Amino acid sequence: MPIVSPGFTGRRQSPDVQLPPGQYLTEDFPVLTAGPTPRVPTDRWEFTVSTEAGQKHTWSWQQLIELPAEKITTDIHCVTKWSKLRTRWKGVSLDVLLEDVETAADFALVHSYGGYTTNLPLEDLLDGQAWIAYRYDDDDLTPEHGGPARLLVPHLYFWKSAKWVRGIQLLLEDEPGFWETAGYHDYGDPWREQRYQGD
Amino acid sequence: MARAAVSGRLTWRVSSLASSDELTSSARRLVFEVPGWPGHLPGQHVDVRLTAEDGYSVQRSYSISSAPDGNLVELAVQRVDDGEVSPYLCDVLTVGSQLELRGPVGGWFVWRATDPAPVTLVAGGSGIAPLMAMVRVRALEGSRVPFRLVYSVRTPEDVMFADELRRRAREDPGLDVRLVYTRRAPEGSPEPPGRLGVATLNTYGWPAEFNPHVFVCGPTGFVETVSDVFVALGHDPRRVRTERFG
Numbered sequence: 001m002p003i004v005s006p007g008f009t010g011r012r013q014s015p016d017v018q019l020p021p022g023q024y025l026t027e028d029f030p031v032l033t034a035g036p037t038p039r040v041p042t043d044r045w046e047f048t049v050s051t052e053a054g055q056k057h058t059w060s061w062q063q064l065i066e067l068p069a070e071k072i073t074t075d076i077h078c079v080t081k082w083s084k085l086r087t088r089w090k091g092v093s094l095d096v097l098l099e100d101v102e103t104a105a106d107f108a109l110v111h112s113y114g115g116y117t118t119n120l121p122l123e124d125l126l127d128g129q130a131w132i133a134y135r136y137d138d139d140d141l142t143p144e145h146g147g148p149a150r151l152l153v154p155h156l157y158f159w160k161s162a163k164w165v166r167g168i169q170l171l172l173e174d175e176p177g178f179w180e181t182a183g184y185h186d187y188g189d190p191w192r193e194q195r196y197q198g199d
Numbered sequence: 200m201a202r203a204a205v206s207g208r209l210t211w212r213v214s215s216l217a218s219s220d221e222l223t224s225s226a227r228r229l230v231f232e233v234p235g236w237p238g239h240l241p242g243q244h245v246d247v248r249l250t251a252e253d254g255y256s257v258q259r260s261y262s263i264s265s266a267p268d269g270n271l272v273e274l275a276v277q278r279v280d281d282g283e284v285s286p287y288l289c290d291v292l293t294v295g296s297q298l299e300l301r302g303p304v305g306g307w308f309v310w311r312a313t314d315p316a317p318v319t320l321v322a323g324g325s326g327i328a329p330l331m332a333m334v335r336v337r338a339l340e341g342s343r344v345p346f347r348l349v350y351s352v353r354t355p356e357d358v359m360f361a362d363e364l365r366r367r368a369r370e371d372p373g374l375d376v377r378l379v380y381t382r383r384a385p386e387g388s389p390e391p392p393g394r395l396g397v398a399t400l401n402t403y404g405w406p407a408e409f410n411p412h413v414f415v416c417g418p419t420g421f422v423e424t425v426s427d428v429f430v431a432l433g434h435d436p437r438r439v440r441t442e443r444f445g
Contacts, residue, residue: 003250024283035439144419196304
């Protein structure tokens, strides 16, 4: 049972706004990054899916943006407590990118330019749940927010939506990524408030 | 990469405010007594949870500014006037009152006293909090690791921990403290106020050739600018660790 903080009233959201536990609404788009922002020109950008058998599937920037893209409107939830509603993105579904990839993997380790990594079950990348996003709010995605392209997996805390994405490594065994190694939850479901290890 | 600095479950602990005093006209130093506090590394933060009578609750993260000291955890809270939580913490919560707190959180933006590499710390405003913990742990451990702190504030009145920093700059061997004023410098200051730029960071931080750790904490725009400067100055981006507020 949480204890009551005497004199605290708080600022309630309108009852039709549903946020995961412990989250608050923001209209800004805060930035959370562990280090400097990498700047990756699109003519040197590549995205590679590698399988547990060592097969590689690589897309150049031009190849990526020529793939069928979707417009996504979704709520996002950062582990630092902010949530932002109805954010608008454009990107390529992972279902498209993984369509011709043969794998028996259950896990994915996502790699970014700059060295960031994050892990998630492969099934969370499939069935219309994840995209390689390169537009935000009708503009190119800025480097601060992960441009030229970032992973978008909005049903998990936003650190799983790796900025500056450069590849996905498919693995038979789960391997913790950057924040997951530093005390954060392996899966990160905001609705179950899985912020930290053991939550 | 560092292994986990924390492991196991982080439980909410009913904590009471042990003391509250003014750091600046818009920030307070809040010390909480946290039963069973497991200790922390400098740079880590806590989550604070407030709950209203009707069960409505909110959480916020605050960096720890103290070195480990039993069950005591110090936070430096900047009052955000239209904020939901900081005005309550600064103006309403009284000594002896309780709230819930859990931590320590975060295993990346931390300094370990066993690491011999020189350290450059760059703070913007209330971003001094986790860096203050590093400065204090360094002194507590008797470390001689060379530390340089560059602290950007608007005016002299905005300097948090001013007396302590002045004293430590004198007494802690190998600690340099450089204050940079962006709006108004103290009278008699050799330099006019101005934004923290390449020249200042190059002069008062450790050069890239020394392979220092760089910790940058402050508002997003500040951290973006400062960390870009360090990369441009040739620092390995992986040695530039950042923490952003708001």
